[in-house]
Structure formats: C-alpha cells, structure tokens
Amino acid sequence: xxxxxxxxxxxxxxLGLVGSGGTILTVPILVYIMGVDPVLATTYSLFAVGTTAxxxxxxxxxxxxxxxxxxxxxxxxxxLSVFLTRTFLLPLVPEVIYIGSFSIHQAVVxxxxxxxxxxxxxxxxxxxxxxLSILPSVPSGxxxxxxxxxxxxVGFVTGVVGAGGGFLIIPVLVxxxxxxxxxxxxxxxxxxxxxxxxxxxxxxxxFRDFDWYLLLGYTLFTIGGIFxxxxxxxxxxxxxxxxxxxxxxxxxxxxxxxxxxxxNHNI
Numbered sequence: 001x002x003x004x005x006x007x008x009x010x011x012x013x014x015l016g017l018v019g020s021g022g023t024i025l026t027v028p029i030l031v032y033i034m035g036v037d038p039v040l041a042t043t044y045s046l047f048a049v050g051t052t053a054x055x056x057x058x059x060x061x062x063x064x065x066x067x068x069x070x071x072x073x074x075x076x077x078x079x080l081s082v083f084l085t086r087t088f089l090l091p092l093v094p095e096v097i098y099i100g101s102f103s104i105h106q107a108v109v110x111x112x113x114x115x116x117x118x119x120x121x122x123x124x125x126x127x128x129x130x131x132l133s134i135l136p137s138v139p140s141g142x143x144x145x146x147x148x149x150x151x152x153x154v155g156f157v158t159g160v161v162g163a164g165g166g167f168l169i170i171p172v173l174v175x176x177x178x179x180x181x182x183x184x185x186x187x188x189x190x191x192x193x194x195x196x197x198x199x200x201x202x203x204x205x206x207f208r209d210f211d212w213y214l215l216l217g218y219t220l221f222t223i224g225g226i227f228x229x230x231x232x233x234x235x236x237x238x239x240x241x242x243x244x245x246x247x248x249x250x251x252x253x254x255x256x257x258x259x260x261x262x263x264n265h266n267i
Contacts, residue, residue: 004034008221016229019185038107048219050196060186081155086202118253125246
C-alpha cells in the first residue's frame, strides 16, 4: 500500500505541473498495486482526483487564473455527460459480456478501455510536448458547437473510466479559447473537479463499500503531490515533462494491454 501512496504523489505532481496526465494513472495504481476492484477503482479515482483538482482549482481562483466563463462553456456539456454516463449507461453493462461462445468480464473490458484511453493520452502529451496545437484552431465565433461536443466527450471518458480528461481539456482550452497554458491548467483543474463530483453522484450507492483508510490516504498524498507540482512548475520545462510523462503513460498502457490479454494480473 505504501508504494501506491508514493505513486499518488506522482499523480498529484503531474496535475500541478501540467494540469493533466496524472489522473490517467490512478485506476492502474489502485487496481494493480493496491488491489482495488476495477469497477470500484473508477469511483475511487473520481473521489481522489476530484478532491485534488478542486483544491488546485481553488488555488487558481485565488490567483485569478481560472476563466469561469469557459468553465461554463466547456464544463456544462461535460458534467451532464459524465452524470448521465455514470447514472444510466454503466449500470446497463453486464458483469459478463457474451459474444457468441466467447465471454469477457466487465472488469477486463474496463481495463482494456482504460488502456486505450491511456494510449490516446500518451500520444496527446507526446505530440503536444513542444506546442499544444493538437486540435485545429478555429475562429472564436464558430467554435461553440465543437467545444460542446468536446465537453461531452470528456464527460463520457470521465464517466466510463474515472479519468479527469485533462489531456483533452487543455488542448481545447488553448486552441479554441486561446488561453495561456497557466490559465488553461487552472481552468482544467476546476472542470476536472466538477466532472469528478458529478460522476460520484451517480455512484452514491458504492460509498458503503469504500475502504476509507485507503481512499483518504491516497487522496491526501495526491493533494501533497499537487502542491509539490505547483512549486516545481516554476523550475521544470512543462514541454519536457509532458514528453517524458507521455512515454511513461504509453509504457503503462502497453503493460495493461499485455496483462489483460494474457490474463496475468500480477504486474
């Protein structure tokens, strides 16, 4: 468990440094290192990530770095999507999925899907290491529908796999809304927090199954990590960090794919 808490510091640091990336590691840490059920781990992730991002978002508000108007433009479609996904879509997925004579457990599907999201995150971070121009910039007057669709996509990702979606949020904020990276990070943290808390609203019945010692301990370490990340952000090149962390996430995603496909869950 101590190793998992140490990784929680890394999760928080990446949130503080680049506003994304760290949350994508929370579910693998909880599942493979701390032994949490994959479905419950997504709820744990929403709690830990949401709390940490909320504290980071409050710091951004105090410093005047959060763009509240853009939180609404992007966040409202996103939070509606995450709430609907957790409340209505996920309960429809059976514990065992049958495809002809082939069967696959819901937990395996979840981890495979999570690995795909991690691959997308890794590619996004690597490609955006020198610039955040992953998405085409469009005139500000014509982008509301596109931003709304992006918000719904982020909400869906957050709802399904318990990841904050910062790797999608920040490019949208920079390219469509033309925010500086500092303002994009602060705004992203607040959106992640809102999405996570709305996702939790769809999982209230799972609270009785929580291991609060594990969850609160993990959350406290991520909070410590985000403040460490804020301090380091003044000293470390964010482009270099994003590239290194992108390759790290890529390696973890490949390890998850190999583990789940081979059926060996001891990584």
